[in-house]
Amino acid sequence: MMIDPRIAQEIVTRIMRIIPHNINVMDARGIIIASGTPARVGTLHTGAQAALARRQPMEIGDDAAGRASGMRPGINLLLYGRGEVCGVVGITGDPQEIRHFAELVRVTAEMIIEQALLTGELQRQLRYREEFVFQLLRRTGESAANLQAWAARLNFDPATPHMVVVLVPQDQAAPHAQLAALQAVQAALLAWRPGLLVTVTAPQELALIEPLDVSGTRAQCLARTTARLAALDEIVAPLLPAGHALSAGVGLAGLEEMAVSYWTAQEALAIARAREKAGRRVSYYELSLPVLLADLDQGWKREQLRGPIDLLAAADPKGGVLRKTLAAWLANERNAAQTAQALHVHRNTLNYRLRRIHEVTGLDLDDIDDLLLLYVGLALSGAGPDGR
Numbered sequence: 001m002m003i004d005p006r007i008a009q010e011i012v013t014r015i016m017r018i019i020p021h022n023i024n025v026m027d028a029r030g031i032i033i034a035s036g037t038p039a040r041v042g043t044l045h046t047g048a049q050a051a052l053a054r055r056q057p058m059e060i061g062d063d064a065a066g067r068a069s070g071m072r073p074g075i076n077l078l079l080y081g082r083g084e085v086c087g088v089v090g091i092t093g094d095p096q097e098i099r100h101f102a103e104l105v106r107v108t109a110e111m112i113i114e115q116a117l118l119t120g121e122l123q124r125q126l127r128y129r130e131e132f133v134f135q136l137l138r139r140t141g142e143s144a145a146n147l148q149a150w151a152a153r154l155n156f157d158p159a160t161p162h163m164v165v166v167l168v169p170q171d172q173a174a175p176h177a178q179l180a181a182l183q184a185v186q187a188a189l190l191a192w193r194p195g196l197l198v199t200v201t202a203p204q205e206l207a208l209i210e211p212l213d214v215s216g217t218r219a220q221c222l223a224r225t226t227a228r229l230a231a232l233d234e235i236v237a238p239l240l241p242a243g244h245a246l247s248a249g250v251g252l253a254g255l256e257e258m259a260v261s262y263w264t265a266q267e268a269l270a271i272a273r274a275r276e277k278a279g280r281r282v283s284y285y286e287l288s289l290p291v292l293l294a295d296l297d298q299g300w301k302r303e304q305l306r307g308p309i310d311l312l313a314a315a316d317p318k319g320g321v322l323r324k325t326l327a328a329w330l331a332n333e334r335n336a337a338q339t340a341q342a343l344h345v346h347r348n349t350l351n352y353r354l355r356r357i358h359e360v361t362g363l364d365l366d367d368i369d370d371l372l373l374l375y376v377g378l379a380l381s382g383a384g385p386d387g388r
Helices: 005-016 046-054 062-067 095-138 144-153 175-192 218-239 257-274 288-296 299-315 321-331 336-343 347-361 368-380
Strands: 023-027 032-035 058-060 074-081 084-092 162-169 197-202 205-211 244-248 281-283
Touching: 005 023, 005 032, 005 084, 005 095, 046 058, 046 074, 046 084, 058 095, 074 095, 084 095, 095 144, 095 197, 095 205, 095 257, 162 175, 162 218, 162 257, 175 197, 175 205, 175 218, 205 257, 218 244, 218 281, 244 257, 257 281, 257 288, 288 299, 288 368, 299 321, 299 347, 299 368, 321 336, 321 347, 321 368, 336 347
Parallel strands: 244 281
Antiparallel strands: 023 032, 023 084, 058 074, 074 084, 162 205, 162 244, 197 205
16 A cells, blocks of 8 residues: 555654654655655655665664765654555654654554545545445446445345435525535534435435335325434534425335435425425425326326316416315315315305316216316326315
């Protein structure tokens, strides 16, 4: 292994603050890569080469320095990183005067090297996790075998259901400022949960993968995701004072399904925004039907499914009363009394509007197929149970 010149210079700088002698750091070839005498950087250090060849510390006295060209008095100590010789640290001066510094210099230098190695390893692990998440969510062509090996190394169990959570800032800051804010959020989340699979997927989006118990009913799954989003929100909120949105996708098992969970999280957020849903946390489990129907909202299927609702809009272009009435009627489970109360209208007015819906669309509100067609069309048109 090789010592990074920046780490070597840190060794020189820190040690020379402690002892009044020049320090040189040489690589495993004996070339000076950092020195208290900058002019010597890049030159060959004969004493270091001798220490490397003998695999032991090398002391050079004044007499030897005078006889050997380029050799100066001092002590040269082997440096180890992860059990391997990675270089030499040299102290310039009379060995009799500097010998008592030698162990301090070696220990300090190796401590800095080990710290740098650990930091580098942590950074590599972070990048490894980030790339794994990115590949799972964006599916840029990585093979299934590679993803399986990747998951095994990161102790990610594909057989356990996981959900993807998407975080989107609400402010309109410049992309670089938003990216910096998301990186700060990522660091805070990793401090909270080391090993969390989280990455910035775009300048305005962060995504993370978490296990989710999907047993039981949809309401139970919603309760679990709501609690998880609330816990995440406590970490995120102080770092994004301008606001943000959190959206949880469906919980699924399997590596390929993570891209599906990611899409459902994004779709749930888009639907919530279209409906002007209050709050900054949303889950697939509270908007599952419109998310599941989203794939139908395109091409000829879109025209067919939205057709009846478009007819209602054309028949009532000003206030959208008929569409709102239909939405309220469905939201109140076709209970006429409750629907009239919710709309603040008389029962006769409600009955008239329901007849108009039948006349305009040609659909029978008592027929289950026709009713389902209206319900799906209303959902695809962006209206929620409250008609918005």
